Amino acid sequence: MTSPEALLATLGPLLAAESRAEAPAAGVEPGDLEQAVWVRLLERLRDDGAPERPADWLRRAVRAEARRARRSSARELRYRPGGEPGSPESPEGSVLGAEHRRGIRDAVSRTPGPCPRVLAAMLDPADPTYREIAGTLGISQGSLGPTRSRCLGCLRRMLAAEVPLPGVRGRVP
Structure with missing residues (x-):
């Protein structure tokens, strides 16, 4: 041996x-x-x-x-260290992004009329087609585009009213 x-x-x-x-x-x-x-x-x-x-x-x-x-x-997944604080790859960026998405979903739920359902369908992670969204909502495919536009305009106005305008910087009244 x-x-x-x-x-x-x-x-x-x-x-x-x-x-x-x-x-x-x-x-x-x-x-x-x-x-x-x-x-x-x-x-x-x-x-x-x-x-x-x-x-x-x-x-x-x-x-x-x-x-x-x-x-x-x-x-195995490679380790990708986070970028600068606030960047999407950093933990802070992930939290801020989640908070931003939560704020948008909250604003969507406060829109009037059929808008919450239309916008929620548009934000669906499965990314459905117009035909699928129209079928789910029970509306015609041709009216979905104008409805979406009106709802987005309403959401824009709501969010603009919630975000304060930047103040005059460096000036003392």
């Missing part, structure tokens, strides 16, 4: 070559692939002893680890 140290010394160059060959296709660093195979080999030595044909076992292990790395990298 070969000692683990001798086995590790003889397989080192082969593992390095196999890892360099398989790593680019797996999207990992060759050193990471080598390390994973070394761990697998040491676990095997502890549990079952040395493989009968170590070089063949090593090649199969490198390919198996490369497949595992490809599968896991396909499911």
